[in-house]
Amino acid sequence: MQLRSLYHSERFLKIIFGLSLFIVLVMGGLAYKYIKELSESFEEVQEAYQLHIELEKLLSALKDAESGKRAFIISKDSTFLEPLLLGGIEVENSLKELKSLTIDSPEQQKNIAELEIKIENSLNIFEKTLQLAQSNEIESTEFITAFREGRQTMNSVRFKIMEMTTHENQVLGTKKEKSSKSLSNAPMLVYYVLIISLLILLLTYLQISKNLKNLKEKNELLETFKESTTQSEIISKHGNWIWHIEDNSFEYSDNLYRLLGEAPQSFEPTLENFIAFTHPDDLDKLTEQVNKMMENEDLPFIHYRIIQKNGTVKHFKAYGKVLMDSEGDRKLLGTTADITDEIENYRLIEERNLELERNNKELASFNYVASHDLQEPLRKIQTFISRLEDKEQDNLSSNGKVYIGRIKSSSARMRSLIDDLLQFSRTNKSEEAFEDSNINILLETAKHDLAEIISDKRARISSDSIPSMKIIPFQIKQLFLNLISNSLKYSRENIAPVITIRYSQVKASDLTNVKYSKHNLYHAICVKDNGIGFDQEYAEKIFILFNRLHNKNEYSGTGIGLSICKKIVENHNGYITAEGKPDYGSTFTFYLPVTS
Amino acid sequence: MKEDYTYVVLADDDEDDRLFFSEAFDELKMQTKVDIYKDGVALMLALNKSDSILPNILFLDLNMPMKSGLECLKEIKTNQRFKDIAIAIYSTSASEEDIEDTFVNGANIYIKKPNNFNTLKKILSDVVTMNWQYHTNGLNKDNFLLRL
Incomplete structure (x- = not known):
């Protein structure tokens, strides 16, 4: 019953372990997924930020060029045109950078292409106004038209950039929303994993400690059992041995050594060492039985004698039975008992029985003597007395008659004695x-x-x-x-x-x-x-x-x-x-x- | 073939008993012819003669030298010629084994030798006048031993 529950708890443990492994794996996977999402959204935010900066850079480069141009027109100082040259390169770099940043977004690419055309347009007008300004035709209508056109294109560029910024902000906004969800879920999940893992750990600990306690109790029981077996072995003069069939090795109990007249575990427990003690007359019988045991893995009751080292002959009786252990290994559990005393007693009883039988025979022949041989002369005495009484009555003196009477009563008494004795000896129990x-x-x-x-x-x-x-x-x-x-x-x-x-x-x-x-x-x-x-x-x-x-x-x-x-x-x-x-x-x- | 007398034969090794037996018949004065043999061997020799006259009643002592009464009984019972002889066992002992053995082997009655001459006379006259047909048909272990 208890062994059964232990088996059940072992299965229970396995189930718990499997289940907890599964749960932890699932939750770990979920956590990994969330964290990955988080780092992805972080990268996206960074990209959007960079895009922002590049757009700003672009705008400020254009603005610088514009303000440089205006300053040159007013002052005619050509040093103001320097930022203009630098601005052209910067615009080109910024555009390149923007293209690479928005490689994932086709919409922004389209925007950038539009922006590029607009910037080119603006730069062309810019060039035109600058040439008109250098040739001092500021007052001409052509210049004024170009100048206005320049302002318009500049405005459209600025508008486009603003549009792009807004779009990027919008994208960022949705991403932020999404990642904030991940951000709030992730710690909860990690916390749950921790709690569940702890619970499982606790449950497993409880179960294991219960099993351990159980095991300890069983161990104690086994220890007691072992001790009482040792005692009973000594009292009842028997020894146990185990033959491990798979690896053909033997184990002898301490008392088996004692039965052989040796100190416990004083020699290696092998079959050969044991057989060495066997009485030469029983050697063939024992080896035959042992060979049978090796073949059939079964040992019927066998009876043989051994000789201890000091020369004492002992009668042994052995019996064995095959058992299968939990790992599927077969072993033959054998018991060998010293039956010398029994044999001696039996012999004594047999001797006494023979003696009794002899006595009984003597008694029976005595019975026969009493019943037949003693009765016969008595019967004749009595018959002759009856003959005397019948035929010779008249020839006897009165004394003679008295004597005959005495003989008659004595022989009658003897008859009743013999009859009663016979009766007594025949009153037997069957x-x-x-x-x-x-x-x-x-x-x-x-x-x-x-x-x-x-x-x-x-x-x-x-x-x-x-x-x-x-x-x-x-x-x-x-x-x-x-x-x-x-x-x-x-x-x-x-x-x-x-x-x-x-x-x-x-x-x-x-x-x-x-x-x-x-x-x-x-x-x-x-x-x-x-x-x-x-x-x-x-x-x-x-x-x-x-x-x-x-x-x-x-x-x-x-x-x-x-x-x-x-x-x-x-x-x-x-x-x-x-x-x-x-x-x-x-x-x-x-x-x-x-x-x- | 019915004779006008009963032919009685006794086999007994004891001289006194033979004497009592013949004296009892002498005194009884019945229509009997009595022959007495001193042991089983002599009895069987006489019976086995082809021209022997077979007795009506044969009294057999059990304890005899050379051939016991029981042996004679067995021998007689195996011979078809002797099937009509009524066999009375006539012995000192009345032990259970003797009674059992002779009953099983087909004796008709068991008589324990009495210790009084008058009793003997009574027994012998009863046995001789007994209706053997009737007795044998109703024979069992209880009425096998003759009680007086």
């Missing part, structure tokens, strides 16, 4: 055996199996409806069977047993003796009787194998039944508790987790 079952039906089957004693003892059994659960059916039936027969067995003399089976759901947090439970809710099934009960101090002990609270002559029992119950409940990840009060009754409650 996941496949779990199935959704109707608990009520299992309870009924258990009651059915005990129907004979129940009716003998006139016992009353009542039970709640229990929801279905995912359990091992035959074990839960066995559990009910054991608990109910326990209640029936330890009933008080002359009091009909009353057994109540209650169901409820409890939270794990409400179970005081349950710690670190994986489950939140438990089914609680409670089997309560009005039997002989027991002292609460034995509540834990009664679940221990072969533990009995009563003499075997008083109550038959092998001390295995409740151990089987505990084992069954534990197979179901549950708990069983017992509460008792002597001569009052006992309550067994088992808790099975509520599974979804």
Whole structure:
């Protein structure tokens, strides 16, 4: 998200820069144009001024000639004619100058041509009057006519010059108007350019400083990240490396050196230097994988061993992934982990597993011995006793009959011990055996199996409806069977047993003796009787194998039944508790987790 | 061809059990003819004779030297000639594996050797008088093991 905004701001900067460049160029061009116009109009003014001066010069030269002529006529002193001669040259120069000045203006050229004719005319008359004056014919009418004519032409010349001056003034006036507009616009424009440039500069500065701040924050984040990566590398025993594919160079993290048993950055990070550590047996495998990596630019999970310089063998696991950086260069990011401990642990576990398997096999063969080999002689003893009782009853003395009776009860007890032990050892947990079952039906089957004693003892059994659960059916039936027969067995003399089976759901947090439970809710099934009960101090002990609270002559029992119950409940990840009060009754409650 | 007696054969390596078995039939006084073999090898040798009379019911002990009851069962079930023999497994153990294995291999009933002679007599008389056709049609894992 932030990276995205940074990218956007970079684009924004580019746009601003382009726009400002454009604006400054446009305004600069405009300013150049105005200033050029200004200097042009200045030149024009200067030209008009010069024209003015030349016209003035011309007029004054003509005037000088005129006044010289008049003075000569009056005084006959020929020195007055000097300005006359000079005036002729001056007039000629002035005209030349005027022509060159007005080269751009056809109108003025036309005026100058007219002026030239007029001046020539005037000079001719001038010459004529001068000749008449020299020959002293001043009084003649010819002279007077020429003199008047001279004055007239002189006036027309003066008029023409005035006309030209006026025209030039007019031209100058329009130009002045135009240039004054330029003159007032130019500073405004320069000012605007400055303001806009400043604004753009300000905006750009703000944006850049924002980006810089952003960048700084990201830099700090990166720095933190780098530090935590270093830490995690050390803790989790892994090292990172980068292969720059384009220029085929490598970078190793510090911890990778440590994993190799070397000081960080103590040798050049090249492939050859790394491979030098590889265990000779794994060398082929690793080089093959590395070659594949070079070809496909991909490194799948590989497992190999290295040997540190001090001879310690370590197990490494490596994985790599190609990344493309912003400049389009590809690099393979690799992670190498030291899995020596895992491997060792795995080996240890495997050894233990083998040992367990061996033990289990021994137990299984013990089971077989118990179930088959021990039962067989016992069965025969019992059968032979039944034969003796049937066929030889009459041949036995009363003592002999008693002894036969004792043998019979002992062998019966041995049988129930063997049967119970077998039951106990067969009460195993296997996941496949779990199935959704109707608990009520299992309870009924258990009651059915005990129907004979129940009716003998006139016992009353009542039970709640229990929801279905995912359990091992035959074990839960066995559990009910054991608990109910326990209640029936330890009933008080002359009091009909009353057994109540209650169901409820409890939270794990409400179970005081349950710690670190994986489950939140438990089914609680409670089997309560009005039997002989027991002292609460034995509540834990009664679940221990072969533990009995009563003499075997008083109550038959092998001390295995409740151990089987505990084992069954534990197979179901549950708990069983017992509460008792002597001569009052006992309550067994088992808790099975509520599974979804 | 219906004989007027039931021909019963037992294969058991245990001398005492063979004794109980024959004494039980003696006392039962049923219309039976009983032959007893001391192991699986002897049994199969007798059965495989081309002129042998085939038993109606064959009792097979499981744990026998050289050729076990299970091996005999498998062999009998592969031979079409023996298809009408009802096979009762007769063993000390009643382990789940044994029951499962013999059921899968086509035995008709599983009897756990009793520890009382009178019970034995009752079992044998029940098995001999059993309607095998009816029993075999409705055979499942629950009624496979004979319970008394």
